Amino acid sequence: MSAPETGRLDRLDEPYRKKKPLLEVEGLTAGYGAAPVLHDVCLTVRPGEIVAVLGANGAGKTTLLRTLSGLVRADGGRIAFDGEDLRKVRVEQMVRLGIAHVPEGRGVVTELTVDENLRLGGLWRRDRADATRALSEVYDLFPALAQRRASAGHQLSGGERQMLALGRALIGRPRLLLLDEPSLGLAPRITAQILALLRDLRERTGLAVLLVEQNVRSALAIADEGIVLSLGRVVTRNSAADLRDDADLRHAYLGF
């Protein structure tokens, strides 16, 4: 396998390139048993940067997010978040540190109401007033959820559930969002709304996002950088604009 192509990253838009990385991953190896799924994965995400993780089914995208959030144990390599060694941080401490993971399949508690689900995301806040403020910020972001705050999770549409999962992650005001397949099962219009919201959040709050997405065009439309995984290895890292616009790159790494 040839070394990942990285030269074009120099052309990424400022100011993101100047900022110190928030997440730094080097030589990451991880998997579920004897044979690793991820091999020697390296990536960085800077504050306010959206990095899309692309690749075919089974390439290891979900495993990467699960390893970063501590759900899968890393066998080797370095994961640093704001300089702190994430491999030593327990899963339940990730939210306090500023990392939120929205897994594929969304993880909404279907028996609880919208309001209760959101409060779960802010339970760790000591200050009740702050938790209430965070809750109203999320309702401002998702007016559809505000209208359904008393509805149970199982009464929501797929799009509403995805918004709820995202809202629950955002209530902790994370610095880094690990987002797995937000478009899964959603109508293109809802997907576009959710992705536009991410872009807006990063502009306003400096939120950094590591975005796993099967819908390559949508992901590259909002991302700054794209990383392509194949069989658990990073085969290329490029600016999203190059992956979008350079037909040779697209054919070589994304197959379209």
Ligand SMILES: Nc1ncnc2c1ncn2[C@@H]1O[C@H](COP(=O)(O)OP(=O)(O)OP(=O)(O)O)[C@@H](O)[C@H]1O
């Ligand atoms: N819990 C698990 N136990 C054992 N192997 C697993 C487990 N989850 C995933 N794998 C294997 O790890 C590899 C990578 O899977 P992963 O779900 O990370 O890929 P992916 O790129 O997210 O795929 P998709 O786009 O289909 O969701 C696959 O070969 C898969 O079979």
